[in-house]
Amino acid sequence: MTSASPAMPLAEALRLAVDRLAAAGVPDPSVDAELLVAFVLGTGRGGVQAAAIRGDALSPDDAERLDGLVARRATREPLQHLTGTAPFRHLELRVGPGVFVPRPETEVVAQLAIDALRAAASPSPIAVDLGTGSGAIALAMATEVPHAEVYAAENSVEAFVWTKENFAHVAAGNAHLAFIDLAHAFPELDGTVSVVASNPPYVPDAAIPRDPEVRFFDPPAALYGGEDGLDVVRILSGVGLRLAHPGGMIVLEHGEWQGEAIRGILEADGWRAAATHPDLTMRDRATTALRP
Template sequence: MNPPASVATLRDDGVALLARAGVPTPDVDAELLIGHVLGLSRGEVQAKAVIGTPVAEHDTVAIRAALARRAAREPLQHITGTAPFRSLELAVGPGVFVPRPETEEVAQFAIDALRAAATPEPIGVDLGTGSGAIALAMATEVPHSRVFGVENSPRAFVWTTQNFRASGADNARAVFVDLADALPDLDGTVAVVISNPPYIPVGAIPRDPEVRLFDPEHALYGGQDGLDVVRQVSRTAARLLHPGGTLVLEHGELQGAAIAALLTADGWNAVATHRDLLGRDRATTALR
């Protein structure tokens, strides 16, 4: 009988496998997948690798299967079933866009604007909420607010409702409706509207297999120039926001100037483009 595999062996084999597959962070992903199967943190995996902890056969099989899925470029979050976002742990899977770390920075603009709102119970709206990441970040970090997450994809809304329910945030509500028709009863009363809309032009194919093969097209492509949904967000936000209310848009790094021009033409004030931590245009804000 062969001796049991160790955490160190599985980690080393996994890192090598994922590196050959072109996974950008093979060591991180291998350790997270081992930890997912064994119920350990990444630090605990590293510690057990150092001391050569053996792994039971059934866990070894599960770890190797998870590593093979990741080597096929299935998103890490689909394999673990969860995605971290700020202080949240969200359920994700096929049919919903996996929240990205850079969106955490964009969400901060909306959170800051909600906190600064003069009303005792400011209202925030996330148009195209998907997993609910931004809406739930606003609701949990600004607990005196009321937040609405709007989604129109039936497949994504399964995840939306699951995460809203699990969050326990009783000031957050998920709404299934097209964003053009969203929340007419709130017209003129909203403090913040935020959206991370689909903004990739239909002719631009994402390089990363995780995006190209697994993220839903509904959440990626925004028409010939990528701005079709942005135009609708501008119209809906103008209807929802009260005077002085804040619009926050996430977008691609080459779209800042075009979106600023679009919003200026629509009559928005104080239009500003903001860069992410890597110096790339990432978000645009404007005032009603």
């Protein structure tokens, strides 16, 4: 007769997880270890920290499950793929293979779009999110500006699975989703839109993303934008001019070195007052312009 495996002290399990993740080069091993334990236990980071202080233990089954998750995270599989969710502003979005995982820097892009939408003269302004992916920007606009009507377009089958799930989960009645090519999106809205927003693919084709989580796990269609990374931006500039009413704004996310080039594209197409804005790390992250 064999005895059952002993329970593992939670503090020890955390220490082992942190050491393993740190050795794999995970940027925030302590945070990720706590979040993985929280996922296994169905609690939050605060609950994990309190349990470790109390001297709680992990059951053998939970310890085994945690070990498997830590092993996958050590391969640099995104934490969000392991937990199935990604926080974005006040939302918890469902994500996984096939859809771009929303990043904290995109929250600044969403804020620019939300501010413009709130300032719109219309009592029921219209916004469009082109290439919505997980739905992050669109659902942030819809839930934070409830008097607006928000339309989101996605053209990747793999991503659209997650988009539909998030739209159903958030259940914002003013959010509308379409599977449609971005260049031809929403012709019925031409000339009526107050805010056109997008986080397009903008990595140059020859560039290699630094983080393995991005390089190996984010879908290439959400990353690469042609030789200079701006092929989709050029399309969006024209689509935005079609959709926006005079005074309407376009908001585009981009890499920190692309602001000047994007301002040039927008101004050459006829947009005015092009301006580039930093994210919370003071890296240029988004460019806005107004339709004349």
